[in-house]
Amino acid sequence: MDYFLIITILVFLAATFGYINVRFLKLPTTIGLMVITIVFTLGVFAISYFDTTLLDAEKYIITQIDFKTVLLDIMLSFLLFAGALHTNFNQLKIQRWPVLAFSTVGVLTSTFLVGIVMYLILQLLNxxxxxxxxxLFGALISPTDPIAVLGILKKAGVPKKLETKIVGESLFNDGVGVxxxxxxxxxxxxxxxxxxxxMDIVVLFSQEVLGGIALGLFLGWITYRLMKxxxxxxxxxxxxLAAVMGGTAVAQHFHLSAPLAMVTAGLLVGNDTVRHSAMSQTTEIYVDKFWELIDILLNTILFVLIGMEMLVLTLKGSYVIAGLIAIPVILICRYSSLLLPITFFKKKLNFVPKTNLIMTWGGLRGGISIALALGLTSEMHRDLFLVITYIVVVFSIIVQGLTVGALVKKVATETEVD
Known part of the structure; x- marks a missing residue:
């Protein structure tokens, strides 16, 4: 089975599952695709008791795809550029300091809190x-996933100021988290x-982060000048398209952060000033529609792949218990990691009531965490952390994703009453 056929099968499944979701389930795309794919995979498991043909085919597809490489080295750049391109730049500019604090201090704090608490819990589980x-697990699970967040928040009715904080944090903390x-x-x-x-660690961190942002600014500026x-x-x-593909190749060659470069370039090209001075109305429509289509296509394939990744899990009882315990642990650690930045900026920027609660519940984990977990070695207990990560991601996307809208409405109602 060659790569063209594998891609064809994935696109066919994504189209089929997407149709079923839109026609019958009517869930947000990311949630619907994941639910349907997990149900499909469980169905394949059931059928395998009588005939293993489908299971063997699905296993073959998964073993032929390096999920970590496909997502982090290829798909992520396109998805982040598309997300940044459609982010409200003016709102993000106003909220830049809290977004910066959430995506740096917040990620680092959460990494250590999760690492410490999970170490103690795993010891208790022998x-x-x-x-x-x-x-290392704390680092891979702490960043919120912009791919999951962007798709779900659009339908959740989150206030614009708060949506900018969550989306902006997700776009940047992804690069910092990696x-x-x-x-x-x-x-x-x-x-x-x-x-x-x-010093080597400081140099590596600075090179990746600052180098990635500098590359993104350069790419955005060059693209703007050419389009103008x-x-x-x-x-x-x-x-x-050339800016994203060429920029990703350059970032990987010089060991810069491609995610941060693409976010920076996307924000620069997508801001209103550049749009009005470099793009005609027709160009603006075509650029937006092209990147919306890329975003939707890659998202559908990504969440089909996430659902299929069930096949690589080692489902031991202790691993599943650890995963279930990790869900509240990670939510509490995220809430705690946001306390200081929110308290500091709260009065200056007139935050929405219960910002911390909504940001905690609306900060979804997704494919990036799974991709990083798949990159662990066996000595790093890959099987254990992959199961924990998968359980957290599935809960995050399905349960948190489906209820964040209700939470926002509840908070808004309570605020009006007060």
Missing amino acids: LNIDFIYCL VVFLTIFQIASLGEGGEVNP SIDDYDIEVILT
């Missing part, structure tokens, strides 16, 4: 895991005998 590996994960991963890979040079010099919507759409 799972003797080194603290550095628990910290860098934090890679830094801790490098330390963990050294083992007990290796020496950790603090012509008036041809076909070529201008292709210019944005």
Whole structure:
């Protein structure tokens, strides 16, 4: 089975499941696709008792796809650029300091809190895991997933000011979270005998983060200048595509953060000033529609893949228990990690009531966490942390995703009453 056929099957499944969701379930796309794919995979498991053909085919597809590489090195750049392109730049500019604090201080605080608490819990479950590996799990599960967040918040009725905070945080903390994960991963890979040079860690972190943002600014500026010099919507759409593909290749070659580069470039190209001075009305429509289509297509394929990843899980009883316990632990740690930044900026920026509660429940985990968990080695207890991550992600997208709208309405009602 070649790659073209695998992609064809994935697109066919995404189209079929998407149709079923829109026609019958009417759930948000990300939630509907995940639910249907999980049910489909469970159905394949049931059928395998009589005939293993379907199960063997699904397993083959999953084993042929390096989920971590496909998502982090290819799909993520397109998805983040598309998300940033349609983010309200003016609102984000107003909320830039809390967004920066959430995506840096918040991620780092959450990483350590989750790492410490999960280390203690795993010890109680007789799972003797080194603290550095628990910290690694904290790093991969702490960033909220912009792909999941963007799709669900659009239908949740979240106030614009708060939506900007959650979306902006998700766009940036994704890039920061990946860098934090890679830094801790490098330390963990050294083992007990290796020496950790603090300056090397600082240089790596600075190179990835600052280098990624600088590359994004350069790409956005070049794209803007090129688009301003012509008036041809076909070529201008292709210019944005070239910026994403070329920028990702450059970032990977020079070990810069491609996610942060794409977010920065997308925000720059998508802001109103650039739009009005570089794009005609026709170009603006075509650029927006092109990237909306890319966003929808890759999202549908991604969440079909997430559902199919059930096949690579090692479902031991203790692993499942650890995953279920991890759900409230991660929510509490996220709530705690946001307390300081929210308290600091609350009065200055007139925050929506119960911002922390909504940001905690609306901060969804998704494919990025699963991709990072799949990148762990067996020495880092990959099977254990993959099961925990999968349980947290499924709960996050399905349960939190379906109820965040109700939470927002409840908070709004209570505020009006008060």
